[in-house]
Amino acid sequence: MKELTVQIKDSHIKKIKAGSPLLEKDAIQNTKPLTEEGMVLKLVDSQGTFIGRGYYGRQNKGYGWVLSRNEREAIDPLFFLGRIHKAIENRAVFFESNDTTAFRVFNGEGDGIGGLTIDYYDGFYVMTWYSEGIYRFRNWVIEALETAPQFRGLYEKKRFDKKGTYMEDDDYVSGERGEFPLLVKENGLHFAIYLNDGPMVGVFLDQKEVRKKIRDNYSEGKIVLNTFSYTGAFSVAAALGGATKTTSVDLANRSLPKTIEQFSVNGIDYDAQDIKVMDVFQYFKYAKRKELSFDVVILDPPSFARSKKHTFSAQKDYTSLLQEAIQITEDDGVIVASTNCSTFGMKKFKGFIDQAFKKEGFSYKIEETFSLPDDFRTIKAFPEGNYLKVVIVKKVKG
Structure with a gap:
C-alpha cells in the first residue's frame, strides 16, 4: 500500500x-x-x-x-492479523466463560488500531468502523476474523458518512447469517440481540460490571427507576436481583417492545413492571406530582440528546439531572450516576455529583466507582479512551 x-x-x-x-x-x-x-x-x-x-x-x-513505532513493521495483512489475534488471546477468559457469551474482543487504540472495534456475540463477530480511512483496511480485518475462535458469522457497522462506500444489506458480511433475536448471556443475564438492525444491537457491553453489581448488591427488595433505559438492561438486572418493582423510562417508541422482549427472555413478568415511553425530564415532574420515590435511581444518559422540549449535554447539564434524581430518591437510597462522555474525567464527574447534592441540601456517600471493564482494553497514554465513568452514590439521611 x-x-x-x-x-x-x-x-x-x-x-x-x-x-x-x-x-x-x-x-x-x-x-x-x-x-x-x-x-x-x-x-x-x-x-x-x-x-x-x-x-x-x-x-x-x-x-x-x-x-x-517500529520502523521495520509494515502496515499490511500480517500486521492486522497479529494485532487482532493478540487481542483475542487477551480475552481467553471470556471465550472460556459459561455464563457470558457477549463481550468486546478488540477495543480500538487500546488494542493497537484506533478507529476499529470488534464485538463478539455467541459466535458472531461485529466490526464497527469509525472512519472511511480505517474502512479501507476492511478486507485485511475480515481475513483475520474468519480464522478467529468459535467463528460463526461476521457483521459490520459503519459510524461514518457512508457516501460512496461499500454497503451490504442488513450489515451481513460473511459466514453464517444470524437468526434474530440472537440470545446471548452476560454474567447469567440473557439479552436479545439484533445484528441486522442499525448501529445499536440491543445492549451496551461496557456496562456489564455495573449491571452485575446492581443485580447482586443493590436490588433485593428495592423499588428501582431506570432512566434513559433503552432496552431495559439495567431493569432486567434489578428484577433478577429481587427488586420489588422496576420502572423503565425512555423517549424512544422502540423502548417499549424492546424492554418487554428483554424481560421476557429472562422469564420476568413484564406486566408486573412499569415501562414508560416519555421524556425523562417530564417523568421527573410526573413522579414529583404523584409523590413517587425510589430506592435506586439509574442515570445513564447519552452524552448529548435532543427532544422537543429538552436539549441535554452531559458536560453542561449532568448536575441538574442529578438534582432531579435526588428529589425522588429515598433517604439512604442510591443513585447510579453514569456517563460515557469523554470530554471530562472522573474528578470532574465527581464534582458534578458534589454540586448537585449541595444544591439540594443533602449529604452523600460514594459507595463505589466503575470505569471500562477488562474486555474494553485501554492505554494510559490515551486517557480519553477510558470514557466510562460510573459512580454509585448513597443519599445520606439528613
Whole structure:
C-alpha cells in the first residue's frame, strides 16, 4: 500500500513518542498531501527521523491514528492479523466463560488500531468502523476474523458518512447469517440481540460490571427507576436481583417492545413492571406530582440528546439531572450516576455529583466507582479512551 511521509510538528513529538495513538490535525506540518483516507503515513520529525507509522482517517477525535513505532513493521495483512489475534488471546477468559457469551474482543487504540472495534456475540463477530480511512483496511480485518475462535458469522457497522462506500444489506458480511433475536448471556443475564438492525444491537457491553453489581448488591427488595433505559438492561438486572418493582423510562417508541422482549427472555413478568415511553425530564415532574420515590435511581444518559422540549449535554447539564434524581430518591437510597462522555474525567464527574447534592441540601456517600471493564482494553497514554465513568452514590439521611 502506498505510503506518504508526513512531518510532525515539534510540539507534538513528545506526546506521540510517549505513546499517544491519536494523530491530531494540529500535529501535522502540512495536511495538503492528505488527499485520500486510508493512506499509510510515515511520521517523521523536522530532521526526517522516523517517529511512527499510522494511517489517515478523519473522525471527531482527529486525523488518524498511530499504529506502530517500529520502523521495520509494515502496515499490511500480517500486521492486522497479529494485532487482532493478540487481542483475542487477551480475552481467553471470556471465550472460556459459561455464563457470558457477549463481550468486546478488540477495543480500538487500546488494542493497537484506533478507529476499529470488534464485538463478539455467541459466535458472531461485529466490526464497527469509525472512519472511511480505517474502512479501507476492511478486507485485511475480515481475513483475520474468519480464522478467529468459535467463528460463526461476521457483521459490520459503519459510524461514518457512508457516501460512496461499500454497503451490504442488513450489515451481513460473511459466514453464517444470524437468526434474530440472537440470545446471548452476560454474567447469567440473557439479552436479545439484533445484528441486522442499525448501529445499536440491543445492549451496551461496557456496562456489564455495573449491571452485575446492581443485580447482586443493590436490588433485593428495592423499588428501582431506570432512566434513559433503552432496552431495559439495567431493569432486567434489578428484577433478577429481587427488586420489588422496576420502572423503565425512555423517549424512544422502540423502548417499549424492546424492554418487554428483554424481560421476557429472562422469564420476568413484564406486566408486573412499569415501562414508560416519555421524556425523562417530564417523568421527573410526573413522579414529583404523584409523590413517587425510589430506592435506586439509574442515570445513564447519552452524552448529548435532543427532544422537543429538552436539549441535554452531559458536560453542561449532568448536575441538574442529578438534582432531579435526588428529589425522588429515598433517604439512604442510591443513585447510579453514569456517563460515557469523554470530554471530562472522573474528578470532574465527581464534582458534578458534589454540586448537585449541595444544591439540594443533602449529604452523600460514594459507595463505589466503575470505569471500562477488562474486555474494553485501554492505554494510559490515551486517557480519553477510558470514557466510562460510573459512580454509585448513597443519599445520606439528613
